[in-house]
Each structure stands twice: as C-alpha cells, then as structure tokens.
Amino acid sequence: xxxxxxxxxxxxxxxxxxxxxxxxxxxxxxxxxxxxxxxxxxxxxxxxxxxxxxxxxxxxxxxxxxxxxxxxxxxxxxxxxxxxxxxxxxxxxxxxxxxxxxxxxxxxxxxxxxxxxxxxxxxxxxxxxxxxxxxxxxxxxxxxxxxxxxxxxxxxxxxxxxxxxxxxxxxxxxxxxxxxxxxxxxxxxxxxxxxxxxxxxxxx
Numbered sequence: 001x002x003x004x005x006x007x008x009x010x011x012x013x014x015x016x017x018x019x020x021x022x023x024x025x026x027x028x029x030x031x032x033x034x035x036x037x038x039x040x041x042x043x044x045x046x047x048x049x050x051x052x053x054x055x056x057x058x059x060x061x062x063x064x065x066x067x068x069x070x071x072x073x074x075x076x077x078x079x080x081x082x083x084x085x086x087x088x089x090x091x092x093x094x095x096x097x098x099x100x101x102x103x104x105x106x107x108x109x110x111x112x113x114x115x116x117x118x119x120x121x122x123x124x125x126x127x128x129x130x131x132x133x134x135x136x137x138x139x140x141x142x143x144x145x146x147x148x149x150x151x152x153x154x155x156x157x158x159x160x161x162x163x164x165x166x167x168x169x170x171x172x173x174x175x176x177x178x179x180x181x182x183x184x185x186x187x188x189x190x191x192x193x194x195x196x197x198x199x200x201x202x203x204x
Contacts, residue, residue: 062198066191070198081203082107083195087185088170097181099123100148104171104187106162106196108203116162116196120150122185124177132175136164136189143173150175166193 059071062081067088072081083106090102100123107117118134126132126145131153134141141161143150150173152158165171166189173185 062202063195064191065194065198067188068191068195070195070202072199072202078109078111079203080107080109081199083192083199085187087173088188089186091184093182093184097177097179099177099181099183102173102183102185104173106165106192106199108199110203116158118152118158118161118165120173122148122150122173122175122183124148124179124181124183126150127176127178127180130176132173134161135172135174136161136168136170139164143175145175162196165189166196 059073062070062072064070068083068085070081070083072079074080084103086101086103092099102123103121105117105119105121107119108115109117120132120134120143122132122145125148130145132143132145132150134143134150134152139160141157142153144153152161168189170189171187173187174183176182
C-alpha cells in the first residue's frame with residue numbers, strides 16, 4: 001500500500017463547528033459525536049472527541065449548493081477549502097447497527113498542492129486491511145481504508161472520480177466495519193459542481 005496524501009487531521013475537527021451553522025443539508029439531524037479523524041497509514045489513534053479547533057481553524061461557509069456545503073478555513077495560517085456532505089440514505093447489514101455520522105469531503109489545500117482530494121469519514125473503524133468502494137453511475141472506484149477513513153486507492157483516478165461526481169446523480173459507498181457490519185451510504189450529488197466551483201474560486 002502506497003502512502004497517501006491523506007485527509008488532514010484537523011479537517012474533521014472543523015466539521016463540528018461547521019455543523020453548528022444553519023445549513024439546510026445538514027439539518028435536522030446532527031451527529032451523536034464529533035467525527036473521528038481519519039488516519040494515514042501508520043498514524044497513531046486520536047481521541048474520539050477532539051478538543052475544540054483554534055479560532056482560526058473554524059470554517060467559514062462559502063455557500064450551500066444543493067446537498068453540498070462549501071467551506072474555507074485557515075488553520076495554522078494555511079488556507080484550505082472543502083466541499084462536504086452527509087449521506088442522503090444509509091443502510092447497515094445487519095440493520096440498525098450504531099455508528100457515528102458519516103461524511104464525504106472534497107478538499108483543496110493550496111499549500112500542499114492538493115486539489116479535489118476525495119475522502120470519507122465512515123463513522124466506524126473499518127475492518128483491518130479491508131477495502132471499500134465508491135460507485136458513481138456505472139463506474140466503481142476502489143478505496144483503501146485506515147481507521148474510519150477512506151481514500152481513493154489509485155490517485156491517478158481521482159480526477160476521473162471528481163468529474164464523474166460532477167456529472168452524476170449519486171455516489172454509493174460500501175464498506176465493512178471491524179465487527180463485520182456491512183454499510184451502504186448513498187450521497188446525493190446535487191450541488192457538487194457549484195460547490196467545487198466555489199471551492200476552486202476561493203482556493204486557487
């Protein structure tokens with residue numbers, strides 16, 4: 001497994017503050033706990049309930065576009081922008097298994113020369129060394145997993161996935177928890193093009 005750029009640890013710390021804002025796509029349900037930061041391979045576990053993010057790390061809403069919100073923040077003086085959504089529907093097999101709220105991110109970090117990185121916080125620890133999938137239309141993308149995070153396995157396919165999301169209706173993410181629970185999360189892609197355009201405008 002190659003080392004991935006990875007979702008920044010602080011990014012999911014921003015989510016709790018973002019969800020406190022009056023964003024239609026994130027209402028009425030709120031997650032039962034702050035999302036657990038996804039880890040890069042070899043990373044050390046982090047607390048399930050992180051400390052509050054510094055004031056400069058709190059996200060600013062750039063706009064709500066359909067089911068996707070566009071945000072910016074500048075933790076440690078490094079500006080980032082991201083689009084975020086939660087699933088429009090979720091299913092577990094066996095049914096009604098507990099989990100934290102899942103989210104999908106598309107992140108741009110100019111200082112790291114990262115554009116439109118797709119990542120998912122699934123809301124539970126994945127089964128060790130398991131892979132997940134994300135399907136947009138007729139195309140399925142393999143995801144590698146670490147902790148409760150997932151990223152596209154083949155970085156070269158990331159631009160293809162983002163373009164497919166711009167043109168698609170839904171993305172379906174499937175994975176398996178360490179306890180053997182299978183999950184199917186369906187994300188609406190309504191508003192993705194506009195959210196990504198706003199992110200690109202803010203973080204060129």
